[in-house]
Amino acid sequence: MDGPGRSARYRSTTSTKTRSRSRASALLGVALVTAPLLAACGSGDTGGNTLNLYAAPEENFEKVIESCNASANGKYNIVYNKLPRGADGQREQMVRRLAAGDDEMDILYLDSPWLAEFAEAGWIREWTGNYKEEAERGVLAGPLESTRYKNRTYAATKNTNVQLLWYRDDVVPKPPETWAEMIAQAKALKAAGKPYTAVMTGAQYEGLVVQYNTMVASAGGKIISEDGLTAVVDDGAVRALSTLKDFATSGIASASLTNSQEDEVRKEFQGGNSAFQLNWPYVYASMQKEKPDLAKNFKWARYPGIDKGKPSKVTIGGANYGVSTYSTKADLAFEAVLCLRKPENQLYSAINSGVAPTIESVYDRPEMTEKYPMKETIREELRDAANRPLTAAWQNVSTVLSTVLSPPASIDPQKTAARLRTELQAAIDSKGVMP
Amino acid sequence: MSTHAAVKAKPVLSEGKKAERRLGLLLCAPAAFIMIAVTAWPIIYSFWLSLQRYDLKFPDKQEFIGLENYTAVLSSPYWWDAFGITALLTVITVVIELVLGMALALVMHRTLVGRGLVRTSALIPYGIVTVVAAFSWKYAYTPETGYLAELFGGAPLTDKASALAIIASAEIWKTTPFMALLLMAGLALVPDDMLKAAAMDGASGWQRFTKIMVPMMKPAILVALLFRTLDAFRIFDNIFVLTAGSQGTGSVSMLTYNNLIKGLNLGIGSTMSVLIFVAVAIIAFVFIKVFGTAAPGSDNGGKR
The missing domain is CATH 3.40.190.10 (Periplasmic binding protein-like II)
Structure with missing residues (x-):
């Protein structure tokens, strides 16, 4: 009774073992086969020109990215990685990865109060020269101030908000x-x-x-x-x-x-x-x-x-774009940000996603009047806004x-x-x- | 120690034995190494971090500051508030769980019909992921989405006392089955003959319970209490979901999480982790000391 029973049990364990081993090797095989595919998928057709954008979920934001990718003509390919919905979760994910020097993040979505922290820790690059000039052209004073820390510019404005x-x-x-x-x-x-x-x-x-x-x-x-x-x-x-x-x-x-x-x-x-x-x-x-x-x-x-x-x-709210210090494609990232935040895209997002523009001229566009009847009051407040204290x-x-x-x-x-x-x-x- | 002594007492070992022993040690080595790598090293490292000013936001300002972090934490009213809340929740939940768990264990032990069904249904809460359960409680107690909020009126999660009661009840609901399971294992140790003999001698049900069952079950009770107390002291997920620590309902684990993950302050956060570790060690020590005579084997000797 005992003998056959035990051997049966033994047999069944070996067969489970072999099965699980074969399953493991099958999984490994799948991983090996798909890894290059995934990598290829991630980097698009242009090889190493993928830019990883980490941003909060926003309606119709894919359209903005698509239009930039199209106009880039293969120079870069922005991939939209969605951060969690809550602000704490967004910050936590980026901070944790940046503290570890993760080079997989290129463009970062920064809620306006985070700028000082990211800049002080050396996680985001300073904007200089032409990039800076372009990013600051025609931007309202309040939002513009939220991109600066210790007299340097560390981000480009994405959208703003004011109560x-x-x-x-x-x-x-x-x-x-x-x-x-x-x-x-x-x-x-x-x-x-x-x-x-x-x-x-x-x-x-x-x-x-x-x-x-x-x-x-x-x-x-x-x-x-x-x-x-x-x-x-x-x-x-x-x-x-x-x-x-x-x-x-x-x-x-x-x-x-x-x-x-x-x-x-x-x-x-x-x-x-x-x-x-x-x-x-x-x-x-x-x-x-x-x-x-x-x-x-x-x-x-x-x-x-x-x-x-x-x-x-x-107090102004809103968000900025920063370029990660650990990004290996910083120049492309700066260019991509400039596309993402250009006036036409800000207008598109204002009308389709309800986020207020940071570039003053966008407020004068006729399309804004219907969605933003209160735009004059917003603009007035933005000209003379307060930022949250800039501290890391x-x-x-x-x-x-x-x-x-x-x-x-x-x-x-x-x-x-x-x-x-x-x-x-x-x-x-x-x-x-x-x- | 004892193996060492044994080796000394018997210094002459055959070559084969020696080789066998060496092989044994070699085979153990990877496991021992992994244990050290995954448990000892993190503990040592967090202790090392707790002696430093180390804030990820200010990477340049990292320095060794000795016990300053401990002074900062131990003199902070936030720490002691959280500590008080944690201790309160631990005591309340463990006591209620012990009583309910014992009742449930007796029921499960005695059930004659549908034993499997009773046991399964009693264990369901323990099988549900804490965070999921906590979310259901949260919605149930939120006005407009929840039936419990309507039943009690108002927004019970926004008031400290009622929020604490909700957290405690969620904990109790969730872990009573675990307690019951451990106690049921203890009940199996009580011989039926002894209970029958006591009944013959005229012992009432209550007397049989306090004079026979409980003393016989002491080791199981000790284990159940120890496990649950240590667990309860580290309460985190229920609070995180239900109140996120507002209305002064944060536990020490919540506070540690806030300082470590949100605040990025590795120094202060590690200090708190070390202090929690010490507190847990003290609880375990006290349990063993107080209930020590109940440990298996020493019970009969204690009677004389």
Whole structure:
């Protein structure tokens, strides 16, 4: 009984082994056969002219790349490698590979606040000479500043973004110019029993930091010194803290302030109980589509400032293109970037993917008017915009800011400012623990 | 040590034996080498990193700074907050899991009909990938997409206490079957005769459980508790998906991830990893010390 049973078992194991071995060798064979094919596929017909572009997923972006590849006439062939959807995931993937000196990445999509970090670490190449001249021609001041670090240019602008004040003109006759005016108007509306809440991104994340940064810049203040090395948190920053606190405690902010990111803000406003919304321009299109009756009264104005008579300075978003230090085809990469971001392509992306152009002349094109009725306000804000502090440790700084500012209602301006000074300094020096 | 002594006591070995031993060592060498390469080296390397200022963002500023990172971490309120949350979650989940796991083990052990079905269905949660389960919990507790959010009202994940309760419940739901499985193995050690004899002597069900089953099962309980405590202390995926550490619900592993991967700070991040390693080692040590007499073999000797 035992003998045959064991031998049967033994036989069955050997046969599994041989099978798995043969399967392994088959796999190996497939790998060997396909590897050159894949490599050939990757490098296109032109041999070593493949440029690997790592960029966030964007609608219709393939078209832009195709048109550039076509006009390059075989000089280069851009391959679109999609990064994850979330900004953290995008940054993580690139940073990890760059820290290891990966030479498979040529063109990098950089969210505007990452520039200093990538430049300081030496991961992206400086733009000089003709390339630089070409990349900077006719670019609006705000976005242009976001490509520079320590007086050098490290990227070319891809698209930009800037928040506006959205309001309902059926309840708000004249848009407020300052936060104080907005709070007063909302209180009056509340007393009159009309839709009154003001909605903005107040959750503990970068969105809150963007709002705060705008307030600080509008008050003429600074969070971090110009060279990005010292935590300042000056008077303007303290006044911005009081404004944020006033807003959160005035009873006119939405109840879900501390839980709202961009899309919750948009949805809440579309719900119909809000009078004011501070958000990116994409809310316009969704309002037209989802709430056509409310859309008739959906108007926009410049983001509110802190002091009367001093227009706001709004934090810009958007993205830039950088060329990796480890790329072996840097010259081709610079050329390819210039094609990807040329005016026609920016116009195409603005109309088809809804991302705002960085080249001023594109705003004058007639096609822009229909999709971007608010383009004049955007352009006005972009001429005099604020950037997030240019520090290599932005990720840490942003995390500290959003942690310390949350929830906005419990801010104590002087105390919070003091706490920010110590914690931000530690974050900049990469000494402290990041929350 | 003992083999060494044995070699000394018997210095004369035949040539064949010697060759055999040499061959044995040679055959072991690759395995030993790989163990050192994949476990010892990373531990040593992260300890080495923890003694340096090493931030990938500032490659030029790398330097040896001794124990400064440890001072920074151990004096940081963020670390101690995370540590408190981790300890709280560990204690709560392990205690509840032990109770539920024991109940489940008894049920699975005693079931007469559909034993296979009962065991399989009880083990399903353990078979589901944690991240997938965590996402389902997350959607269930998100207003507008989830039935549980509607049931409890509001957005429970945005409040610290309720978010912690959700994290703990997700952990418990997920790992109770594992606990039950380990305890069931322990139950198999309890001889039926002894239980029957006790019943004859008039012991109640509860007495049989506390006086016979639990002492007999002690080694299994120790193993189950130790495994689960060490696991629970390193909780990461549930928190990562459910709250991403907001509302002050981050564990030490979350904090380490944030500093290491997001912040690119290899120095501080490695310091935290080393501290977690030390904490885990201390937990294991305490368990062995406290329950040490319950370890297999020493139980009978302890009775005298």
